[in-house]
Amino acid sequence: MVDRRTFLATTGALAGGLTAGLAGCLGRGAGDADHDIGMSSSAFLPAEYRVEPGTTVIWKNTSTHAHTVTAYENTLPEGTAYFASGDYETEQQARDAWYEHGGGAIYAGKTFAHTFEQPGRYPYVCIPHESSNMAGVILVGDVEEADG
The missing domain is CATH 1.20.5 (Single alpha-helices involved in coiled-coils or other helix-helix interfaces)
Structure with a gap:
């Protein structure tokens, strides 16, 4: 007993x-969490994240694998700033840097942040895990769902 x-x-x-x-x-606003989107070994969690314009989104590598956050440049809303971990100005620069020397890598426990000013859909990918479909989308403002 x-x-x-x-x-x-x-x-x-x-x-x-x-x-x-x-x-x-x-999530960050509701508790003590220090990030909005986590990175597992092969997924962004959550894969779809909605914010209002002017919001800074923080990704955190919650795994032991190196990751990147790399925007798909040709799908970004017109006139918006390109974003990628490593602060590259184009998708091609980000890809070249990753393949040449691991540029833009976000290591375990590290973060990357970007502020989204304009409404729209912002698809992005992890370059080293792209073949595993490690991709996500930030929905800013009143835009349709990612699969809509």
Whole structure:
């Protein structure tokens, strides 16, 4: 038979663990999380993220694999600034840098941030995991869903 103190200590620890685990899922504005989008070994989590214009989005590498955040340049809204980890000015520069020397890599525990000023859809990819379909989209303002 379990005594009352053991029972209370066990259930309290379980409840605390569950609360801490859920807090990481809530996102930056709702808890103590320090990022909006996580990077697993082969996926952006979440793959689709909606924000209002002027919002800074923070990606964090939550895996042990090196990743990039690289915009698909030809699909960005007209007149918007290009974005990529490593601060490259074009998609081709970002790709060349990755293949030549791992340029733009975001290592475990590190972050990349970009502010989205204009409404629109902003598709992006992780270059080293592109063949595994590691891609995402930022939806800024009142735009259709990614698959709509």
